Amino acid sequence: MAGGTAKVGSSTVDGKDAPAKKSARDRIFETACELFYARGIRAVGVETIASEAGATKMTLYRNFPSKDELVAECLRDQARQAWSWWDEVVGAHAGDPRRQLEALFEAFGQKTCGDTRGCALSNAAIELHEPDHVARAVAVEHKAETRRRLGALCKAAGARDEALADALFLMLEGAYVARVTLGESGPVRSLSAGARALMDCMLA
Missing domain, CATH: 1.10.357.10 (Tetracycline Repressor, domain 2)
Structure with a gap:
């Protein structure tokens, strides 16, 4: 196929594989780690984490029990x-x-x-x-x-x-x-x- 071989579950840009989109869990986890370190654990609530991760509280609690x-x-x-x-x-x-x-x-x-x-x-x-x-x-x-x-x-x-x-x-x-x-x-x-x-x- 011209322009490169397509792969299941990935997209291509100019014939190159585009990076896979991060899962909601990964976004929540990475955002939480950054916020806890930068602002303090007590100062950061789950609403803030979910919002900045582009997720919902329900999604957060589906991936992390608390x-x-x-x-x-x-x-x-x-x-x-x-x-x-x-x-x-x-x-x-x-x-x-x-x-x-x-x-x-x-x-x-x-x-x-x-x-x-x-x-x-x-x-x-x-x-x-x-x-x-x-x-x-x-x-x-x-x-x-x-x-x-x-x-x-x-x-x-x-x-x-x-x-x-x-x-x-x-x-x-x-x-x-x-x-x-x-x-x-x-x-x-x-x-x-x-x-x-x-x-x-x-x-x-």
Whole structure:
């Protein structure tokens, strides 16, 4: 057929496949994640999410049983992205835990986050203070896993106890806030050097 081969379920423009239209669920999910991060979880209602996603409240609730579950799913996605980044960074230095730790802090310090509002998971843990909130549980689990992973790397690098892992965890969390308040030219620029100095001291 002239102009390219047609595909079932797709349209063509000048012989090229046009991108598939996003489903209502995907539009709602992406809109919700953006709004929760930009405006805060409590400040964004389902009416706003549905409207900005070009959907209805009924469609939203057909795909997500509640706003809380939608928040939790957004945070799960944030966690998945974070672990993908983490695994890529440490994977480049397999078998060398000290170098893996250094690489994590180097990579974090080199991130250019633009209009950042800090860590979405930390923000959620602060905003959703109810201990049994389903979305808060996602945030707490992620932070606990971060600490566990740091602990495993520190132990493999020769740390005698959990003190180094805890200190590095606090440095990471503090870096999120420092980036929000003082930007890329603030203390976050010294994150990597500070982490190395700490490891030099506590792994000696």
